[in-house]
Amino acid sequence: MKIIKVADSTEMSKTAGEMIAEKVRANPEIVLGLATGGTPVGTYQYLIEDHRKKGTSYSRVSSVNLDEYIGLPKTDPNSYYSFMKTNLFDHLDINPEQTFIPDGSAADLEEECANYERKIAALGGVDLQLLGIGRNGHIAFNEPGTPFESRTHVISLAEDTIKDNARFFSSPEEVPTKAITMGIATILESKEIILLATGKSKAEALYSLVKGEVTEDFPASILQRHGNVTIIADEDALSLI
Numbered sequence: 001m002k003i004i005k006v007a008d009s010t011e012m013s014k015t016a017g018e019m020i021a022e023k024v025r026a027n028p029e030i031v032l033g034l035a036t037g038g039t040p041v042g043t044y045q046y047l048i049e050d051h052r053k054k055g056t057s058y059s060r061v062s063s064v065n066l067d068e069y070i071g072l073p074k075t076d077p078n079s080y081y082s083f084m085k086t087n088l089f090d091h092l093d094i095n096p097e098q099t100f101i102p103d104g105s106a107a108d109l110e111e112e113c114a115n116y117e118r119k120i121a122a123l124g125g126v127d128l129q130l131l132g133i134g135r136n137g138h139i140a141f142n143e144p145g146t147p148f149e150s151r152t153h154v155i156s157l158a159e160d161t162i163k164d165n166a167r168f169f170s171s172p173e174e175v176p177t178k179a180i181t182m183g184i185a186t187i188l189e190s191k192e193i194i195l196l197a198t199g200k201s202k203a204e205a206l207y208s209l210v211k212g213e214v215t216e217d218f219p220a221s222i223l224q225r226h227g228n229v230t231i232i233a234d235e236d237a238l239s240l241i
């Protein structure tokens with residue numbers, strides 16, 4: 001794993017944004033795997049600014065998102081569908097029909113999971129996957145205990161995750177308890193992965209990710225077995241390494 005240590009979240013966003021924009025310019029038909037959460041927001045702002053100033057085009061880019069809450073309509077501001085529109089898609093020239101997010105309102109969720117896998121395969125797989133990390137080691141919404149061979153599936157969110165994500169909602173009771181998430185095997189098939197983290201609250205998670213045992217109890221540890229992972233994190237997040 002390659003580790004890029006930066007001073008703070010501004011520098012992280014610029015470093016990651018530059019890397020992604022460069023890859024989009026080099027391969028205008030790239031398939032991007034995108035993440036939500038607080039961490040990638042600055043990177044998305046960088047991509048928007050770069051699109052405006054340098055004209056990097058997303059007109060032939062496709063994207064697949066990692067996950068979506070179950071039980072929130074798409075129009076809910078906390079759905080990941082709304083998050084992606086507000087924080088990225090509405091500000092780029094990307095074709096909305098080429099942006100894919102699991103449908104957490106699908107009548108048949110199992111079918112939706114299978115469809116999502118088929119979509120990713122039809123796109124030829126993910127070229128570059130952006131990831132954050134949960135304090136408990138989750139990647140996407142793959143909570144501790146999720147099998148490494150899992151593919152897109154429905155998951156019950158861990159208590160810790162509900163608590164951590166409650167800051168985006170008016171109360172913890174409003175946080176959905178279930179989600180659709182790409183599986184760990186799905187994520188590991190991405191050709192390249194960039195993982196972002198900032199702040200002391202992620203320091204233990206980064207330690208386990210880089211130095212810990214590879215175990216399903218800490219899903220992100222499997223990234224040690226992927227051949228092309230770059231971690232971009234600030235000094236606080238890397239303070240235990």
Ligand SMILES: N[C@@H]1[C@@H](O)[C@H](O)[C@@H](COP(=O)(O)O)O[C@@H]1O
Nearest residue numbers: 036037038039132133134140141
């Ligand atoms: N499902 C998302 C993850 O994809 C994200 O990486 C993680 C960290 O979020 P944050 O960046 O807000 O710390 O939690 C969320 O629950």
